[in-house]
Amino acid sequence: MRAKILLVEDDASLIELVTYNLEKEGFDVVRTGDGEEALTLAEEEKPDLVILDWMIANLSGIEVCRRLRRAPTTANLPIVMLTARGDEADRIRGLETGADDYMTKPFSPRELIARIRAVLRRLRPALQGGQLEFAGIAMDTTAHRVTRDGRTVQLGPTEFRLLRHFLEHPGRVFSREQLLDAVWGRDVYVEQRTVDVHIRRLRKAVNAGPSGEELPDLIRTVRSAGYSLDATPEAQAA
């Protein structure tokens, strides 16, 4: 799952630099340069982490941090603060106030990414693991386990990733190309027909009933478009 990051910063060039690098690394970025607005966005956008510059307009970074910690919905939101080099007082007050890590300006994008990853790993392990569920199919990404109606389903690595992708976007139709991008990786070259084969293997595994019988197929083939995970098989039109 992509993590969403709220960037609270008012220096235009920094915004650009950081945003570019975060997005390149696969994060979604929401931005604001205003303290009040930051609080609103933190509530509404439900980011997974906040990067907070200590020197921003309208409300100091420290105050934003304090308020975020006070509000129940954002009390545990990871916060990385940005301070000017050597600003010891701010840094200590920042950590006291509840920031989880800090970076002193100037910093390298690589370090920023590394810190963010570290903080997320530490505080949001749930981002890399958790429960996905749809129409009787349950996937525990942490335990790497899949069940259909309670029965364990055995999947190979690729089928696991494929199913995960469907579970993360239930109902949506993906072309073979999109699936190759999302599941195999952007720069892997394989035949598009390969997708068909894995769809087949996934269906076989997921639709196998207790006693060799077939359960309803939850993967819908959309002719000349692709596939989707779908609860309404076909029987709806009739």
Added chain:
Amino acid sequence: MRAKILLVEDDASLIELVTYNLEKEGFDVVRTGDGEEALTLAEEEKPDLVILDWMIANLSGIEVCRRLRRAPTTANLPIVMLTARGDEADRIRGLETGADDYMTKPFSPRELIARIRAVLRRLRPALQGGQLEFAGIAMDTTAHRVTRDGRTVQLGPTEFRLLRHFLEHPGRVFSREQLLDAVWGRDVYVEQRTVDVHIRRLRKAVNAGPSGEELPDLIRTVRSAGYSLDATPEAQAA
């Protein structure tokens, strides 16, 4: 019951920051910046945990740690050490010397609190029994003893730590990389396949039955993902 923490640190601003946060979280704090004094206080104050900076006056942190481990009354005292970022040699020697966890400076108080809670959770109950248990496997972390269905299992140090890690996170799949991080230490360079070998040794020891027979394997291999401790072998029929 409030837990008492002995903070061995000589940087004034760090003392203040850490003390403030610990007390805010409900810990009692005893402080010293001197190595010799730390040993005395560890005896007299009977703290529940020691936070030990590696760079302190009068006696190096590593020496304090070693002596604490040697004295009977403090041999099992949880120790969290503080090292400068990237000081890998110290860190590794620290863990070898018997520290239970470490933090690299700079760190956030929230992380410190979290680590302390984790260490206390892990080691403190050890004082009342120290039991980890899962699916017939019982581990006494204090006595360094492991049993399967009542029978003692003989493990080497590495296999012991490996099993402990699994017992602390039952069901969860860990990649070889994660296991190297958690069990071998964050910056130890060894081949990933080394994990396989130790998994093998652990399996061999844990799955050995009374009369040379094999018990069900509780360590699940998740192809191209890693390993997990798992009660459900594979086939869970309805």
Added chain:
DNA sequence: CAGGAATGTCACAAATCCGTCATAAGGCCC
């Protein structure tokens, strides 16, 4: 310093998985 335990690495065997193809089957349009 010898003896032994513990560890990390290798090399080879075994188990799985993958991608592609050929062919069958299914839909759609005229």
Added chain:
DNA sequence: GGGCCTTATGACGGATTTGTGACATTCCTG
């Protein structure tokens, strides 16, 4: 119904991943 295009399916050889035993080295212990 007859083409024509798209998808389903089973098989197969190669590629990857994991299991396992052996071995050299290191580190203690005595």
